[in-house]
Amino acid sequence: MAEVFFKSNKVVHFMKARMKNVVVAGVSVAALFGVVSAGVLIFSPQQLSRVKEFVTAQASPDYKLPAPALQTTPAVGADVAFLKSFSKIFANLAKEARPALIMIMSEKKVATQQQVFPEDFFFPFMPPQFGGPGNPKKKRPQGLETDAGSGFIVDLKNGYAVTNNHMIEDAEKITVTTFDNHKYKAKVIGTAKSLDIAVLKIEDLKATEQLKQLSLADSDKVDVGDWVIALGAPFELPQTLTMGVVSAVKRSGDVLGLNGPNSFIQIDAAINPGNSGGPLVSLEGQAIGMNTAIYSKNGTNVGIGFSIPSNTIRLVADSIINNGKLTQSYLGIELYDVAKFSSSALKEMKIDANTEGGLVMRVIPGSPAAKAGLQPYDIIQTANGAPVKSPSDIQAQIMFLKPGTTVKIGVLRNGKELTLTATVTEIPLNASDKIDKSGKPHSNKEKSLLSDYGIYLSEEKNKNGKGVKIDKVAPGSVADMAGLQTGDSILQVNKKPVSSPDDVEDILEKAKKSDINTAFLLVDRDGSQSAIILQVQ
Numbered sequence: 001m002a003e004v005f006f007k008s009n010k011v012v013h014f015m016k017a018r019m020k021n022v023v024v025a026g027v028s029v030a031a032l033f034g035v036v037s038a039g040v041l042i043f044s045p046q047q048l049s050r051v052k053e054f055v056t057a058q059a060s061p062d063y064k065l066p067a068p069a070l071q072t073t074p075a076v077g078a079d080v081a082f083l084k085s086f087s088k089i090f091a092n093l094a095k096e097a098r099p100a101l102i103m104i105m106s107e108k109k110v111a112t113q114q115q116v117f118p119e120d121f122f123f124p125f126m127p128p129q130f131g132g133p134g135n136p137k138k139k140r141p142q143g144l145e146t147d148a149g150s151g152f153i154v155d156l157k158n159g160y161a162v163t164n165n166h167m168i169e170d171a172e173k174i175t176v177t178t179f180d181n182h183k184y185k186a187k188v189i190g191t192a193k194s195l196d197i198a199v200l201k202i203e204d205l206k207a208t209e210q211l212k213q214l215s216l217a218d219s220d221k222v223d224v225g226d227w228v229i230a231l232g233a234p235f236e237l238p239q240t241l242t243m244g245v246v247s248a249v250k251r252s253g254d255v256l257g258l259n260g261p262n263s264f265i266q267i268d269a270a271i272n273p274g275n276s277g278g279p280l281v282s283l284e285g286q287a288i289g290m291n292t293a294i295y296s297k298n299g300t301n302v303g304i305g306f307s308i309p310s311n312t313i314r315l316v317a318d319s320i321i322n323n324g325k326l327t328q329s330y331l332g333i334e335l336y337d338v339a340k341f342s343s344s345a346l347k348e349m350k351i352d353a354n355t356e357g358g359l360v361m362r363v364i365p366g367s368p369a370a371k372a373g374l375q376p377y378d379i380i381q382t383a384n385g386a387p388v389k390s391p392s393d394i395q396a397q398i399m400f401l402k403p404g405t406t407v408k409i410g411v412l413r414n415g416k417e418l419t420l421t422a423t424v425t426e427i428p429l430n431a432s433d434k435i436d437k438s439g440k441p442h443s444n445k446e447k448s449l450l451s452d453y454g455i456y457l458s459e460e461k462n463k464n465g466k467g468v469k470i471d472k473v474a475p476g477s478v479a480d481m482a483g484l485q486t487g488d489s490i491l492q493v494n495k496k497p498v499s500s501p502d503d504v505e506d507i508l509e510k511a512k513k514s515d516i517n518t519a520f521l522l523v524d525r526d527g528s529q530s531a532i533i534l535q536v537q
Contacts, residue, residue, distance in 0.1 A: 089283060093229055094241050096285045099179040099212035100153045101278060102202075103233040104163055104186075106171035107144045144172070150232035150278030151176065151200065152287065154317065156213040159205040162313055163277035164292055165191045165198040176202055177238065180210040190320035194328075196292060197308065197316045214279055217286035219309035222249055222265060230269040230291050230305070232278030244269030244303075251306065252337075252392040263392055264306040265289045271305035280307040287313075315400045329401045329424035331374075332367020333360050335391035336533060338379060345518040348494055348511075349377075350415065357381040357412065358391040362530035372409065372422035376522060376531040377495075381417075382410030398424055450505055453534065454479040457501040462489035462524045468498055482534045485525065492522035508534075 151163030161176070168174055174186040184202045191198040205211075226246045234240050248266035267280065271294045280289035289307030296302045319326045335358035338351065346353055360378040363370050374380075380388050384407055388394045398407065403426040411418045450457060454477020460469040467489035473479050490498055493507040511519050521532040 090229060090241075090243060093281060093283065093285055096212065097214060097229070097231060097279065097281045098239055098241070099210060100156075100214040101179060101231045101239060102151045102153060102161055103177040103236075103238045104149045104151050104167055104200075104277065105175045105177075106147045106149075106168050107173040108147065108170050109144060109172055147171075148233060148236045148274055149276040150274065150291075152231070152277075152279040152290075153178075153202070153211065153213045154216065154287075156205070156207050156211060159202040160189070160317070160321065161186070161200045161202055162290065162317055163198050163200060164290065165193050165196045167277050168198050168200070169193070174200065176200070178202075178205075178211055179239065180208060182206070190325050192316045192320070192326040192328075195308065195312060195316060195326075197290070197313060199317050199320045214281070214285075214287040216310040216314045217282055217284065217288045219265065219288050219311045222246055222282070222288050222309070224248060227283050228267055228269060228288065229281045230267065230271060230275060230278060230307075231281065232271075232275030232291060234270075234272035234274040236274055240275075242270040247304070252390050263309065263396060264292070265309055267291075267305045267307060268303040269305060270301045270303070272301050275305075286310075289313075312396075327403065328399045328427045329403050329405065330367070330427040331369040331372075331394075331398055331407075331422055331424060332364035333369045333374060333380075334362040334530070335359060335380070335394070336361050336531075337390045339390065342518065344514065348518075349520060351379070355379060355381075355412065356387070356389045358388055358394055359531070361532070363528070365528045368422045368424050372420045374409070374411065374420060374422075375413070376529050377413070377520075379412040380409055381412055382408075384408050385410075399427075450501065450508070453477060453508075455484065455504075457490075457504060459500065461499075462491075463527075464524075466497075466499070467491040467524055468501055468504055478535060482532050483530075484521070484523065484532055484534075487525070489524040490521055491524055491529070492520075494520050495522075 147167060149163065149167040151161045151167070153159075153161045168188055169191070171188075174188070175183055176186050177183050184205055186200045186202045189199040189201050224246050228244060228246060230242045230244070232240055244267050246265060247268050249263075251264040251266045265280065265288065269280075271291050275291045276293075278291045279287040280291055282288045288310050290310075290313055291305060291307050293306040294301060295304040295306070316326055338346075338355055338357050338359050341349070341351070343353055346355070357379045360369075360374055360376055360380065362376065363374050380394055382388055383394050383397045386393075386397060388397075388410075401407070401424050403424060405424050407422050407424060409420045409422055411420055451474075454474030455470060456472040456474075457468050458471040460471075461467060462469065470484060470486055470488045470490065472486050473484050490504055492498060493504055494511065496503075496507055498504050498507070508519055519534040521534055523530050523532050
């Protein structure tokens with residue numbers, strides 16, 4: 001019972017209640033029997049033998065319960081034999097895969113604890129950047145916080161294991177428990193935070209016959225409907241197996257509202273807090289993914305889980321073990337999924353409704369993309385001949401290329417197809433520009449449609465004498481969430497040049513009256529042009 005207490009309060013309450021009932025019932029029977037016995041002894045001693053007979057089984061000493069009945073119907077017997085043989089597959093998988101599973105306990109110093117519970121996603125084991133604004137915060141005294149999760153051994157000889165980055169990030173101490181119930185210290189070899197992958201080395205690991213390693217399969221061969229098992233330590237219950245099927249493949253992080261370039265394998269096998277970092281295993285006994293997240297509005301499994309594909313894990317692990325870090329290449333662009341636009345918005349942008357790809361929103365000055373000639377509003381449709389159907393496609397194709405690799409990029413620009421050549425470079429540390437959303441003090445402006453969106457414009461132009469300069473962006477406003485900043489200069493709205501606040505407001509007013517519901521702003525920011533999508537209310 002003590003062990004159950006630490007696993008789930010609900011289980012404890014239920015088990016305590018049941019135990020109380022059992023104890024009370026036991027005491028009541030004992031008390032009653034005592035009174036009856038006493039009465040018999042005092043008032044009718046001769047009946048004692050009858051009491052003994054009443055509580056003694058009336059059967060011969062060699063009695064046995066009936067043996068299990070054999071199946072007499074051939075058809076039913078054949079079906080049962082088939083199902084038993086099918087279930088044996090999963091029993092054998094468990095024997096092969098569970099010896100590679102590890103339970104991870106990480107100790108982290110904390111001053112305050114922030115509980116991250118996004119409105120639509122529940123990630124008790126997801127990194128902070130996967131949360132959202134407005135999440136409840138709960139303070140706790142400074143000290144050590146212990147997180148429990150999972151991982152799996154990928155190289156038994158050298159003691160290498162993989163898990164999620166958020167499991168071990170900022171950990172002061174990492175302890176792993178292996179299948180044979182031995183505990184070892186582990187150290188972090190390297191991490192890929194944007195991909196939520198970490199490589200550990202288990203110190204002084206004894207490669208006994210009880211332990212095994214899992215090989216990484218080719219996740220590109222995973223199909224919807226494939227049977228899979230998920231291993232982990234949900235709610236700190238070690239060596240737990242759940243079963244299901246692949247529900248979807250290449251599920252984009254963009255679609256899920258997650259950051260990072262990952263595409264995910266979606267499964268219906270039960271995933272709960274503590275499964276994070278555990279392997280997703282195929283019928284061949286190979287890891288096809290790493291269980292990472294669940295979709296749930298109530299915080300428990302609802303049959304929608306997500307795993308990082310094994311091909312991504314392999315690329316990251318190889319790079320980290322060989323180089324001590326993940327070497328990533330980049331183009332230097334910000335993209336938006338064309339498929340997310342409404343038909344009216346596509347019509348306004350003069351884009352065919354069947355067009356797929358990533359719409360270039362911003363090109364970072366001096367980046368490989370800028371040198372290749374990419375511009376805002378370009379639609380990237382291919383990379384080295386491979387189709388680009390969403391921003392995550394090109395991210396996945398580019399980031400693992402060796403720096404210095406040349407990439408042919410197929411672009412749709414104003415209805416014309418172009419092929420540009422870019423030479424990717426290693427991603428710089430400052431590639432992700434931090435956005436200052438604080439705003440500056442300003443004088444009160446007259447109430448207008450622009451102020452409804454949190455935009456306050458001045459008559460000032462940019463340094464080239466063009467556009468309309470933004471005097472302030474109200475924090476938390478539609479404009480703020482779209483990415484507009486104080487000091488930006490709006491050059492175009494829906495591809496129409498603007499030179500005054502009235503120009504901007506007139507075009508937004510027309511968009512509001514139509515069913516477009518979207519405004520496309522071309523913005524100058526410190527000499528770099530970016531496209532901003534503003535949702536028209």
